Amino acid sequence: MFKFASQDLTKQLSTGLSSALMTCTGGAILIVQTALLFNFTNQQLIGWFIVCYTLAGLFNLLLAVYYKLPIAGAHSITTIAFLSTSTFALNYNTLIGTYLLAGALIFILGISGIFSRFFHYIPRPVIEAMLAGIVLQFVLKLIPIFNQYTFVALLALIGFLLSITVLKFIPSMVLVLVLSCTGLLMTTAFPATSSLPFSLPVFALPEFSWQSAVSLALPIAILILSNDLAVSLAALKRSHYNIDMNKFISLSGLATVVGSFFGGHSINAGGMMTTLCSSEESGHIKYRYRAGIISSIGCILFGLFAWLIVPYLLLLPQYFITLVVGFSLLGICINSLKLAFSDMQYRYSVVFAFIISTANVSFFNISSALWSLIIGTIMAIIFKEGIYAKKEV
Numbered sequence: 001m002f003k004f005a006s007q008d009l010t011k012q013l014s015t016g017l018s019s020a021l022m023t024c025t026g027g028a029i030l031i032v033q034t035a036l037l038f039n040f041t042n043q044q045l046i047g048w049f050i051v052c053y054t055l056a057g058l059f060n061l062l063l064a065v066y067y068k069l070p071i072a073g074a075h076s077i078t079t080i081a082f083l084s085t086s087t088f089a090l091n092y093n094t095l096i097g098t099y100l101l102a103g104a105l106i107f108i109l110g111i112s113g114i115f116s117r118f119f120h121y122i123p124r125p126v127i128e129a130m131l132a133g134i135v136l137q138f139v140l141k142l143i144p145i146f147n148q149y150t151f152v153a154l155l156a157l158i159g160f161l162l163s164i165t166v167l168k169f170i171p172s173m174v175l176v177l178v179l180s181c182t183g184l185l186m187t188t189a190f191p192a193t194s195s196l197p198f199s200l201p202v203f204a205l206p207e208f209s210w211q212s213a214v215s216l217a218l219p220i221a222i223l224i225l226s227n228d229l230a231v232s233l234a235a236l237k238r239s240h241y242n243i244d245m246n247k248f249i250s251l252s253g254l255a256t257v258v259g260s261f262f263g264g265h266s267i268n269a270g271g272m273m274t275t276l277c278s279s280e281e282s283g284h285i286k287y288r289y290r291a292g293i294i295s296s297i298g299c300i301l302f303g304l305f306a307w308l309i310v311p312y313l314l315l316l317p318q319y320f321i322t323l324v325v326g327f328s329l330l331g332i333c334i335n336s337l338k339l340a341f342s343d344m345q346y347r348y349s350v351v352f353a354f355i356i357s358t359a360n361v362s363f364f365n366i367s368s369a370l371w372s373l374i375i376g377t378i379m380a381i382i383f384k385e386g387i388y389a390k391k392e393v
Helices: 002-024 026-037 042-067 077-084 092-112 114-119 124-140 142-148 150-164 172-187 210-238 245-260 271-277 289-304 306-313 318-328 330-342 348-359 368-382
Strands: none
Touching: 002 026, 002 172, 002 271, 002 289, 002 318, 026 042, 026 077, 026 306, 042 245, 042 289, 042 306, 077 210, 092 114, 092 210, 092 245, 114 210, 114 245, 124 142, 124 210, 124 271, 124 318, 124 330, 124 348, 124 368, 142 150, 142 318, 150 172, 150 318, 172 318, 210 245, 210 271, 210 368, 271 289, 289 306, 318 330, 330 348, 348 368
């Protein structure tokens, strides 16, 4: 019994840290790049990190502890990517107003129950196909890395293969991280760097404009709902966790509103982070919530020490971040593909959902993840597959 619990805790530690790594690497780099784009001061930048990681990590920690669910997250990385491509000249206070409006819209959709009613009619294999397509995008990025950075990638692969063959008692991501970091240090020379000054988030009043409301706030709300909250809920539903979807969404919206006054663009559960923590990689289903706790603690600490960490994080090659994330999601990809295509009651719906999700093509500022669920469900209705054939909706 003790050995079983110990192995489970090791798995939760591994997936929890890997989950935190997702947002504390690429997501952090995107924040710095976007801050430079909008000419943020160092105080505004560090304050942004504290909101997006420390406060957001605390929000997800409370959810994981209170509901005993493997919920993990910090901020919406897709929102940062969207902002980084924005051509609008917005000042700091207008950005805060944009975040506030996006959070308020999410809160309204959650408290009204519109989003959860839609989610009730989505077949589970369609959800699996959507998740498989999203995760596959990250896994496929491993292929060019093996071609260009063969040595480091091979070491990561050796670590993964050892964990599923000889060293099964060691979680795969532990060996992947150890060996890939060894290869990185052997092949990369890192220049000297210095830390940024520490500063607390500063309260600021929002400013509003019709342009930012329509062109930024609405797309941001849709991105958070479709790329993060919908994926989080899908992952929890897949693992048979019961959760009040309306409350889950409305709390994220409310937290985003509060965080906006201090410069944070979102506070929410992360789609891929929750997917990883709620997967079989985290051990027994009863204790997977501990992976969410570990992930949240990692985010909290990262936010508090961002003024020291960020300069070094910027030195990590992008390929290395992609490599680690790809291997961390490989097991989830295999499991989702198996569950999506093993139920013969669903054929066209699953195929359409998988293709749309994998293609990652968005229309009308709605992500491919949400389109995947919508089109997959429509196909199930048209071809009378699964629950729609049995009229059990």
